Amino acid sequence: MVVQSKHFLNTAPSLVVDSLEGLCTLNPQLALDAGNKVVHLASPDRSKVAIVCGGGSGHEPSHSGFVGEGILSAAVCGTVFASPSAGQVRRAIDLVDNEKGTVIIVKNYTGDILNFGLAKEQYASTHPDRDDQVRFVIVGDDVAVGRTQGAIVGRRGLAGVCLVYKIAGALAHRGGSLEEVYDVAQWASDHVGTIGVGLEHCHVPGTAVSDTNLGPEEIEIGLGIHNESGIRRVSPVPPLNELVPSLLEMITSTSDKERSFLPFKGKGQDNVALLVNNLGGLSELELGCIVREVRGSLDDSNIVIKRVISGTFMTSLNMPGFSITLLLLPDGSDPNAPSEELILSLLDADTSAPGWKWSSKAALSTTTQSIAPPPAPTAGRSIDxxxxxxxxxxxxxxxxxxxxxxxxxxxxxxxxxxxxxxxxxxxxxxxxxxxxxxxxxxxxxxxxxxxxxxxxxxxxxxxxxxxxxxxxxxxxxxxxxxxxxxxxxxxxxxxxxxxxxxxxxxxxxxxxxxxxxxxxxxxxxxxxxxxxxxxxxxxxxxxxxxxxxxxxxxxxxxxxxxxxxxxxxxxxxxxxxxxxxxxxxxxxxxx
Missing domain, CATH: 1.25.40.340 (DhaL domain)
Known part of the structure; x- marks a missing residue:
């Protein structure tokens, strides 16, 4: 399969900053420190907890597109698929420094953890009186990486991190304390799972065109968002009504010793928030079909969908593929967990971030409205x-x-x-x-x-x-x-x-x-x-x-x-x- 290798840009090295300047043109509430590639709120409310995130570029609208009231205070952007430096991250922390503290949320990739972690430690060393005012949350939601394979490095961070951003950012915007915001972010990180599938890998601007990765009748399951290979390839491409149930099984299974990461109970006891994410090169026509199939498959499994969010959230440049994320909502059995009502209200909260897509803010109906068929057309006079x-x-x-x-x-x-x-x-x-x-x-x-x-x-x-x-x-x-x-x-x-x-x-x-x-x-x-x-x-x-x-x-x-x-x-x-x-x-x- 041929991957798209042509791009609209000035130069490959200037692409990230050019794009960030365009984002700030779109939303005047944002400001850009171009030298450090930090997008931040131009006038942050310093009486509220700040949320800082980031990573390599090429995942837009993550991370910069989620900077806005109600989600992120700042996003630190590296070059395409490369972590930003600790100095860039430290600049972001300084730009949103506030009275209540800062929560850093990163995907589970070594470069991000090291550089954001180093910036956190540098901040603490120069502000010893505030060393507990910067908290660190790592999100690893990729269920494709099994326990054995990820025994040391853990699971990769995928689109599930976007739900963590939204939940933590909305609570911070409401005035939640540093402890409350950190706890809800960590809880969301522990209860989210994602699986991705692609028709082909993506092409990084400014690099040579690689040989074809996948055959014309082949897909890859469990691939990463930086062109990493998945766990298996399938040929021929199965219809969605066969593919989607197998993907969901990887998230919801309680019998797979390698991938039973989320405590699903089954028998109609599980409520979820669903995110269907476009990895960058998928048409909206196909995405709608995927949402339909995921909904049907979850219904068949007696898993109740309390919210559906669909669109382009965490991309891998122009990758023709999608990911499915399930956030397993609280069931009231854990006294230390937030309530389901709180989590849903945080997902529903309004935001000015341009990257966040519209959602219905309502649970799915369990019944389908019946529409009477139109009357049959009246037959005309028959001519023999x-x-x-x-x-x-x-x-x-x-x-x-x-x-x-x-x-x-x-x-x-x-x-x-x-x-x-x-x-x-x-x-x-x-x-x-x-x-x-x-x-x-x-x-x-x-x-x-x-x-x-x-x-x-x-x-x-x-x-x-x-x-x-x-x-x-x-x-x-x-x-x-x-x-x-x-x-x-x-x-x-x-x-x-x-x-x-x-x-x-x-x-x-x-x-x-x-x-x-x-x-x-x-x-x-x-x-x-x-x-x-x-x-x-x-x-x-x-x-x-x-x-x-x-x-x-x-x-x-x-x-x-x-x-x-x-x-x-x-x-x-x-x-x-x-x-x-x-x-x-x-x-x-x-x-």
């Missing part, structure tokens, strides 16, 4: 129009659909150059839908008009977009033209007249006229020749095919290619994908 050879009609439809499905990769390749890349899949969806109607008998040579109406409905409902609308309009008009002659046989002459009227109706909704580098080019050529020689289908299909081929050298006047660089199209000489789809259909229909 039959194909001269029913079997031949059905076979032709089947051939055309299968030909479109087979042509999907080539049409998609064309559309990746000449359009937006979805034409092949759109046509494949339509063809698959028509095949289903053929299997059900809705499309049949015994009812030609009904069949064409069914094809128009499939185009509307399964294809969508511009292509779906064009095909649906054309086939709806074609059905009207076929029905106009009343009952009888669907002769070639009747098809020719109906095709002509359908094309004229389509022209009332699109400005595309041949030659335009659109599906209209082969369609119009076919209709013109078939009207002139309705008994010579082969000639009409041949001329249509030539028109589709001819779109390679036509300047786009309409359709998807009208927005593509003309020089690129001229150099690639790729035909219009929509026109090619019409060619495939007509040639398959003609056999």
């Amino acid at each position: 129009l039959k194909a001269p050879d029913v079997a031949l009609f059905n076979d032709a439809i089947e051939r055309a659909c299968k030909a479109l499905i087979a042509a999907e990769p080539e049409i998609t390749r064309m559309d990746n150059i000449a359009g937006d890349g979805d034409c092949g899949l759109t046509l494949q969806d339509g063809a698959t839908g028509v095949l289903k109607e053929l299997e059900k008998g809705t499309v049949t040579g015994n009812d030609v008009v009904g069949s064409v109406i069914a094809i128009a409905r499939v185009a509307e409902e399964t294809m969508g977009g511009t292509s779906g609308a064009l095909y649906s309009i054309f086939f709806s008009a074609l059905a009207q033209g076929l029905a106009a002659g009343g009952p009888g046989a669907a002769t070639p002459q009747r098809w020719a007249r109906a095709l002509k009227s359908a094309l004229e109706r389509l022209y009332s909704y699109t400005r595309a006229r041949p030659p335009s580098r659109t599906l209209v080019d082969p369609l119009a050529s076919f209709v013109r020749i078939f009207n002139a020689m309705s008994t010579n289908l082969t000639s009409a299909v041949k001329i249509a095919g030539e028109a589709a081929e001819g779109t390679r050298d036509i300047v786009a006047k309409a359709g998807r290619s009208a927005y593509v660089d003309t020089a690129l199209l001229k150099a690639e000489r790729v035909p219009d994908p929509g026109a090619w789809g019409v060619k495939v259909v007509l040639e398959a229909l003609a056999g």
